[in-house]
Amino acid sequence: MTYPEIPVFQFLTDIAREFPENDAIIFADKHISFSELDLYTNRFARFLQDNGVQKGDRVAILAPNCHQNVIGFFGALKIGAVVVQNNPMYVERELEHQLNDSGSETLVCLADLYPKIKNIRPDVKLKNIVAFNIDDSPVSTGDDTVDLQTIISNYSSDYRQELVGPGDLALLQYTGGTTGVSKGCMLTHRNLVANVLQSVEVLGKNYRRGNDYVIGVLPLFHVYGLTCIMNMSVYMGVTMILFPRFDPKTVIEAIHDYKVGVFFASPTMLIAINTYKEIGNYDLRCLHTCISGSAPLPNEVKEAFFKLTGVEVVEGYGLSEASPVTHSNPVNGKVKIGSIGLPVPDTDMMVIDINTGEECAVKQTGELWVKGPQVMSGYWNRPDETANVLENGWLKTGDVVEVDEEGYVYIVSRKKDVIIAGGYNIYPVEVEDVLFAHPKVQEAVVIGIPDAYRGESVKAVIVLKEGESATPEEIIAYCRTKLAAYKAPRQVEFRDALPKSAVGKILRRVLREG
Structure with a gap:
């Protein structure tokens, strides 16, 4: 493919000319057109310049999904600033680390989250705090904040245009910290532009350009939501319906309405949608594209959703270090159950044996390495960590995979999640697939726990379907009919819920530590 040598915000500038009156965003009862979104981001850009923000400075955003998040993102990029998205569920210690690590001096913040910032204010370098209420009502958090709604209603839209090139840094996308300290992936305008076009080529076959709606419930502070919902929607001229949190009823109603x-x-x-009690009252057959990412998609879930909507869920794969999309099953193409699909255009892959470092053959298990225009330039201020994951342009994903004869990739495990019991490698996903097929199991995750004799043994943590009951012995016996004895769980714990990240990824580290 060819990629235009443009900054990300050019998507908004261009689409506002093409579809000025179309809704860019629907949030609660508020509708914002593309021309309004372009105007508001221009006004915010001017405010930033008037308050000393220069090209290359970091502008942090601390907000759930809402129109103010989108305005902050594009407004900062328009003056060449670097956006730092922050998880609004973070506690003060995590926010302090991220703000200091990135060197952020400006923050766009939901007023309800301001108390967290106030408590760490002496320990961070913030000069400008722009606050907002989610309903656009005036903010009253103190003298050290400026109201975003006042800026986008009254400020001049005449900002000084900087020369922002494709190689300039656009985003510090912090990793979720699921494998240790959160690190800032340096993503350039070229990385983000390329990944939008790569994703459109594979996932956007059924989009009705300028006349479609996208559910925006995946968090925009996560790179999956940022690229596939926000940036793809702006590029395609379709409407994002934003939700600050996932609630099955409101999402189902929006799809229907x-x-x-x-x-x-x-x-x-x-x-959650498949098992929603009143799902029969809604028609979801308007959906033409459904993409699942962030965690393995059980086949039972995929089949149940197809019966409900007539849409085949397409599973994809990505990671923060790659903007994020590197693989997907093709929309309207050949989908293989249990596979993350094929590399997206212009993305090369290798599978490397984790013991020998040699390239693997077909159906041989090894670590997935990828290379392409979407791969980050490195971790912010962490040359040693960068050297550990980047080698001659290749990104070492840390995921263990197999590739079939047609090039379709199957995730076997995270390299760090492989359980080694008595010298045998056990891949959690294989055990989890068996557990998911049990009629009483709604969710399941497998971890390794210390074992004095074997080194590690398998533990299953399970959420049962509503109204069901089971014993650990029942689950273990079932697994032993489906798996070699060494792979079967030796411990089973039942829980009401599993710890998850903002995009629904199960946090194995939390379970191991707990």
């Missing part, structure tokens, strides 16, 4: 075409989801969201 607006005749939504596109749903980017996680398996947890699909499970």
Whole structure:
């Protein structure tokens, strides 16, 4: 493919000329057109310049999904600033680390989250705090904040245009910290532009350009939501319906009422919709594209959603270090159950034996390495960590995979999640697939726990379907009919819920530490 040598915000500038009156965003009862979004981001850009923000400075955003998040993102990029998205569920210690690590001096913040910032204010370098209420009402958090609504209502839109090139840094996308300290992936305008076009080529076959709706419930502070919902929607001129949190009822109602075409989801969201008690009262057959990412998609979930909507859920794969999309099953193409699909255009892959470092043959298990225009330039201020994951342009994903004869990739495990019991490698996903097929199991995750004799043994943590009951012995006996004895769980714990990240990824580290 060819990629235009443009900054990301050019998507908004161009689409506002093409579809000025079309809704860019629907949030609660508020509708914002593309021309209004372009105007508001220009005004915010001017405010930033008037308050000393220069090209290359970091502008942090601390907000759930809402129109103010989108305005902050594009407004900062328009003056060449670097956006730092922050998880609004973070506690003060995590926010302090991220703000200091990135060197952020400006923050766009939901007023309800301001108390967290006030408590760490002496320990961070913030000079400008722009606050907002989610309903656009005036903010009253103190003298050290400026109201975003006042800026976008009254400020001049005449900002000084900087020369922002494709190689300039656009985003510090912090990793979720699921494998240790959160690190800032340096993503350039070229990385983000390329990944939008790569994703459109594979996932956007059914989009109705300028006339479609996208469910925007995946968090925009996560790179999956940022690229596939926000940036893809702006590029295609379709409307994002934003939600600050996932609630199955409100998402189902929006799909039904607006005749939504596109749903980017996680398996947890699909499970919640499949099992929603009043689902029979709604028509979801307007959907034409549904993409699942962030965690493996159980086949039972995929089949149940197909019966409900007539849409085949397409599983994809990505990571923060790659903007994020590197693989997907093709929309309207050959989908293989249990596979993350094929590399997206212009993305090369290798599978490397984790013991020998040699390249693997077909159906041989090894670590996935990828290379392409979407791969980050490195971790912010962490040359040693960068050297550990980047080698001659290749990104070492840390995921263990197999590739079949047609090039379709199957995730076997995270390299760090492989359980080694008595010298045998056990891949959690294989055990989890068996557990998911049990009629009483709604969700399941497998971890390794210390074992004095074997080194490690398998523990299953399970959420049962509503109204069901089971014993550990029952689950273990079932697994032993489906798996070699060494792979079967030796411990089973039942829980009401599993710890998850904002995009529905199960946090194995939390379970191991707990």
